[in-house]
Amino acid sequence: MFATCLADTLFPDVARATVTVLERLGHWVEFPASQTCCGQMHLNTGYQREALPLIRRYVSTFEGYEVIVAPSGSCVGSIAHQHALVARRLGDEGLADRAEAVAARTHELSQLLTDVLAVEDVGAYYPHRVAYHPTCHSLRLLQVRDRPLRLLQRVRGIDLVALPGADECCGFGGTFAVKNPDVSTAMLADKMRNLLATGAEVCTAGDSSCLMHIGGGLSRLRAGVRTVHLAEILAST
Amino acid sequence: MTTFLGLPTAPPGVGHLRQEAPFPVAARQALGNSQLRANLRKATTTIRAKRAGVVSELPDWEQLRAAGQAIKARTMADLGRYLEQLEAQVTARGGTVHWARDAAEANQIVTRLVREAGAREVVKVKSLATDEIGLNDALAAEGITAHETDLAELIVQLGRDRPSHILVPAIHRNRAEIRDIFTREMPGVDPGLTDEPAALAEAARRYLRRKFLTAAVAVSGANFAVAETGTLCVVESEGNGRMCLTLPRTLITVMGIEKVIPAWTDLGVFLQLLPRSSTGERMNPYTSMWTGVTPGDGPQAFHLVLLDNGRTAVLADPAGRDALHCIRCSACLNVCPVYERTGGHAYGSVYPGPIGAVLSPQLTGIADNASLPFASTLCGACFDACPVKINIPEMLVHLRARHVDEDIRERGKPSAEAVTMAAASWVMADPARYAAAQAASRAGRLLRRRGRISALPPPLAAWTTARDAPVPPRQTFRQWWRTQHRNPPEDTP
Numbered sequence: 001m002f003a004t005c006l007a008d009t010l011f012p013d014v015a016r017a018t019v020t021v022l023e024r025l026g027h028w029v030e031f032p033a034s035q036t037c038c039g040q041m042h043l044n045t046g047y048q049r050e051a052l053p054l055i056r057r058y059v060s061t062f063e064g065y066e067v068i069v070a071p072s073g074s075c076v077g078s079i080a081h082q083h084a085l086v087a088r089r090l091g092d093e094g095l096a097d098r099a100e101a102v103a104a105r106t107h108e109l110s111q112l113l114t115d116v117l118a119v120e121d122v123g124a125y126y127p128h129r130v131a132y133h134p135t136c137h138s139l140r141l142l143q144v145r146d147r148p149l150r151l152l153q154r155v156r157g158i159d160l161v162a163l164p165g166a167d168e169c170c171g172f173g174g175t176f177a178v179k180n181p182d183v184s185t186a187m188l189a190d191k192m193r194n195l196l197a198t199g200a201e202v203c204t205a206g207d208s209s210c211l212m213h214i215g216g217g218l219s220r221l222r223a224g225v226r227t228v229h230l231a232e233i234l235a236s237t
Numbered sequence: 238m239t240t241f242l243g244l245p246t247a248p249p250g251v252g253h254l255r256q257e258a259p260f261p262v263a264a265r266q267a268l269g270n271s272q273l274r275a276n277l278r279k280a281t282t283t284i285r286a287k288r289a290g291v292v293s294e295l296p297d298w299e300q301l302r303a304a305g306q307a308i309k310a311r312t313m314a315d316l317g318r319y320l321e322q323l324e325a326q327v328t329a330r331g332g333t334v335h336w337a338r339d340a341a342e343a344n345q346i347v348t349r350l351v352r353e354a355g356a357r358e359v360v361k362v363k364s365l366a367t368d369e370i371g372l373n374d375a376l377a378a379e380g381i382t383a384h385e386t387d388l389a390e391l392i393v394q395l396g397r398d399r400p401s402h403i404l405v406p407a408i409h410r411n412r413a414e415i416r417d418i419f420t421r422e423m424p425g426v427d428p429g430l431t432d433e434p435a436a437l438a439e440a441a442r443r444y445l446r447r448k449f450l451t452a453a454v455a456v457s458g459a460n461f462a463v464a465e466t467g468t469l470c471v472v473e474s475e476g477n478g479r480m481c482l483t484l485p486r487t488l489i490t491v492m493g494i495e496k497v498i499p500a501w502t503d504l505g506v507f508l509q510l511l512p513r514s515s516t517g518e519r520m521n522p523y524t525s526m527w528t529g530v531t532p533g534d535g536p537q538a539f540h541l542v543l544l545d546n547g548r549t550a551v552l553a554d555p556a557g558r559d560a561l562h563c564i565r566c567s568a569c570l571n572v573c574p575v576y577e578r579t580g581g582h583a584y585g586s587v588y589p590g591p592i593g594a595v596l597s598p599q600l601t602g603i604a605d606n607a608s609l610p611f612a613s614t615l616c617g618a619c620f621d622a623c624p625v626k627i628n629i630p631e632m633l634v635h636l637r638a639r640h641v642d643e644d645i646r647e648r649g650k651p652s653a654e655a656v657t658m659a660a661a662s663w664v665m666a667d668p669a670r671y672a673a674a675q676a677a678s679r680a681g682r683l684l685r686r687r688g689r690i691s692a693l694p695p696p697l698a699a700w701t702t703a704r705d706a707p708v709p710p711r712q713t714f715r716q717w718w719r720t721q722h723r724n725p726p727e728d729t730p
Contacts, residue, residue, distance in 0.1 A: 003714050005665065009675045010707050012714035031718050036665040042658055044615060046637030050662035057666055082634075089556075140617035169574045173614025180612060181699040182265045186274075186578045187614070188703065216704030219689055 001029050002062065002070040002106070004208070005037035011208045017235035018071045018109060021122055024235075025113075034061045040078035045175045048086050052095075055083045059098050067116060068106040071231045073138025073206045076108040081141060108138060109231055110147040110206055120154050126236045127157035130228075131200035133191070133214065135207040136169050148206055148230055155233060161198045165190070172213035188217045196223060206230045245339065246602040247547035252340040252371040253399070254547075254601050256585030259608040263583040264575075273409050277580050280408045284571045287517025288622075295513070304506045305625040309562035312499055313552060319464040319497045320543060326467025330529025332539040337491075339546045340370035347372055347456060347489055348379050350540055354487045356454040358382045362478040363458030363471055364390050365403060365565060366491045366544060368587045372456065383456070384448045386477040388441050395422040401581030401589065404515050404567040409580050412437060445477060455485040455536070459492040460564070461507060462541075465500050468528045469541070472511060472521045482525045488536035493544050495561040507564060510624035514566035547600035556635040560596045562625045569619035569629060575612060584609065591619035595632045603640045604647070610636035657696070672715060681709040 001022075003015040019029045039054030058079065062068050070076050080103045087096035113119050132152060138144045152160055171177065171187025191214060195203050203218070205211050208229055215227035247254050256263065267273060292298050312319055324334040337343035347367075351359055359376065361367065361383050373383040373394075385394040389407040393400050396418040400406030407415070416432040419440055426440050457478070461470040469490055471478050482488060498504065512521040530539050552558050570576045570590030581589030586597035586606065594613055598606035610633050619629040645651050651659065664670045684690045690706040692698070700706060 005671075008714045009678060010709060012710050012712065012717055015714040016717065031715075033715065033718075034668045036668055036671045039662075039665075042662060044634055044637070045654075045658065046610075046634070046639075046641035047655070047658040047662070048638045050658050053662055053666035081631075085631075136614070136616035136618075140621055167618075169614045169616035169618070171574070171614060173616070176611065176614045177704075178697060178699040180261045180264065180575075181702055182261065182268050183575055183578055183612075184614075185703040186268050187574050212707055213704065216700070216706060219705040220691070220703060 001031050002035055002038070002058070002068055002075070003031065004070055004072045004075045006208045006212070007071060010212070011229065014071050014208050014229040014231050017229065017231040018069065020235040021109075021113075021124075021231060022069070024123060025117060025119060027117075030065070032061050032065075038075045038078050038083075040075055040082070041174055043078060043082050043086060048090060051086060052090055052092070055087055055099060056095060058083065059095065059102050062106070063098055063102050066105065067112070068102070069109055069112045070106065071109045071206070071229060072208060073108050073135050073142050073144060074209060076106055076111075077137040077141035079103050079106050108142055108144060108206060109234075110138075110144055110151055111142070113151060113234075114147045120150050122151065122154070122234045124155040124234050124236050125157050126155050126233045127159075128202050129159040129161060129198075129200045130202045130204055130233065131161050131163040131195055131198045132166070132230075133163060133170065133195075133203055133205040133210065134166055135205050135210045138206045139167060144206070151230070151234060152204070155236075158233070161200050163198055163200075163203075164194045166194075170210050170214050172210050174209070177213060184213075185217075188213060192217050192221065192223065195225060201225060202233075203227045204230050204233055244550035244553050245547070246550050247600045248339050248341060249601075249605065251344065251375075252369050252546075254369060254586045254588070254597050255605050256608065258585070260583055260585075260612040261608060263585060264579040264612070267579045267583045272411070272414075273580055274578065276409055276411050277577055280405065281571045281577045284517055288514060288568060288571065291513045291517055291519055294519075295509075301506060301509055302624055302626050305510050305564075306562065308498060308503050308506060309625050310559075312497060313495070313558060313561055316494065316497070316552065319499055320494055322464040323462055323467060323497050324543075326464065327529055327539075327541050328467075330467050332467070332529040332541055335540060335542045337542050337544050337546070340544075343370050343491060343542050343544050343546070344372055344375035346542055347491065348375055348381070350487070350489050351376065351381055351454050351456075352379065354454050354538070356381070356452070356487070358384065358448070358452055359454045359456050360384050360386050360448050360452040360481050360485065361390070361456045362386050362473065362481040363460070365587060366458040366493055367456060368400060369493075370491070370544065370546060372491070384445075384452070386445050386448065386481055387473070388438065388475055388477070391441060391445070392418060395419065399582055400587060402567060402570060403565050403588065403590070403592075404570075409582070445480075449477075449480040449484050452485050454487045454489065455481040456489045456491065457481060459490050459496055460511065461504060462492060462497045463499075463501050463504065464497050466528060468501070468526050470504065471525045472508070473523045473525075474516060474521055476523050479523050479525050482527065483535045486536060487538040487540070488527075489540045489542065491542045491544055493546070494548050495563075511564055511566050514564075514568040514622070514624040547602075550602075551596070551599040554599065554639075557595070557599050557632055557639075559627050560592065560599055560632060562627055563592050563596065564625060566624055568622040568624060572618040572622045573613075574616060574618065575614065584612070591629045591633075592627070595627075595629055595636060598636055598640075603636060603643055607640055607644075610640060654696075672713075675713045675715065679709045679711070681706075682711075
């Protein structure tokens, strides 16, 4: 498992939940301690050379593993669409080839469950009203389509409600949130308005980063709606 | 990293390609305008739905996109040859071709041609390229009045305003505002004009008819130019373009060099892609095509001005050149969550929205539009909507990297951000340093008040202006995992 630096540091419950779901399904999960960060923040802010050591670290940590999972659509998106590209652009062909091979075995959690493990019912119980936000990189970069929804629909007790304007970005965008705080906040305001209109008590998604943004806004407003990662719902019994 | 010095970019001081204020600053002002927000939301939501409807009708939409992309890529790979072929064909059919290396040169050429035709007034249509070079200002400086005839361009011109959208330049105005502009600025208008769309259109029609019938010179842009035949093509909705292109004695067309397409049959692809992507129509109402000069029919003098203005510099960057594939449909603007909230003015260029964020900085040199590549969350909606599959998010990331490199070169030392990023890279490249930094981040727990963090120090202070920050947990995942002793003795197999 690639926990992602964000879950490892700030949202350990998400990584724990990922382990719980996979172990419940009978799989052996390892957490190689040499992992750190995929480098997405560096790459998307324009610091490709600074990202290179992180790409190298990701590749060397995980290239010995059969199947790699991460509870994040955007980190997996970066691994799949940027690692090899940037390594190649910076002239490290050898790393690019290795990165391509590792990326092909790296899966976002909902992809791993539905495609690789062919499971939709993970045996979860979660008696709450939940709205699902399909994060941009899961939706468009990774094309996870309805995989997370199929998993959620099989959760017992869940009251899954449709989120209006679900496909629209929440305004996080990594460093965009601090470089363009006003636009980011305007987008967040619309996302929260749609969310509150559903009457959901929980907003879920496959990315801790987007949830940190939406959750940060909801918390500031004392909106009474909490954010919970998809993995945590799937781990609940 | 390759550098892209050497080829000239669009010169400063002329035209409308540069930001006056950085995007975050200009956007803040736009975000405060609730009327603008409401107008934009309504307009973009409507166009999005129309586009989605007509695109879903075509089972081969993805193949059409791939064909559009392939034609553009082929054209750009051999641009010089196609332009020379176009020149030869236009010349053979009675037109005159002028090559303009930049905005200033194009303005000089057009001004001279208008003066030679003895005109003091010109009518204009498809004004994006001429707006890029600031032609109206250049003409005005020589005592020549330009009349915009596209309804939305007219609204912008009469309102002494700037366009805010590629296709619907007055998208930031609603009908009540348009009525006010017409009543205030349009000579001879009925003072009792209502804001009924039909009444507004009728007022514009009466006003423009007189211009069409008296103007001796028209200035247009172009959507496409077919190299093999020398045919120019303009697509539009109102018929005002048709009037401009056919009534005056002299027609001057200013066209970016990237608008050329190799063959007549290529039009078949783009005339399916463009209307569906832009106005959400199966076909636009008016498609005008002309080839050179036809004696006794239409303009008897035709001039084609081929404009570079930084385009060759864009072509020189393999990771950025696809921006030249753009057919100006504006689908990317209409789906962009950033554009929907700020409108076009915040981008400071005639090319706003996602395509503007990749095109304007490349045309001017990144330093002059440095905040634009960062004016995106990289959500990817633009890439999905683009009819010629320009990977705008990937290009934005590339331009951010170019900006960072150029910035360090220019300063001679790294910025505070660059220092932070390098430090973060150094920390995260090593698991021990990384774990130590994680442990240190737990100090963030001290910032919490009643279970939340509502104020962070710079540079993260911008986060907590509107969002609480997560409280670091007592234990990172890595620490918890170690207590579980789950791994086999060796970390990596």
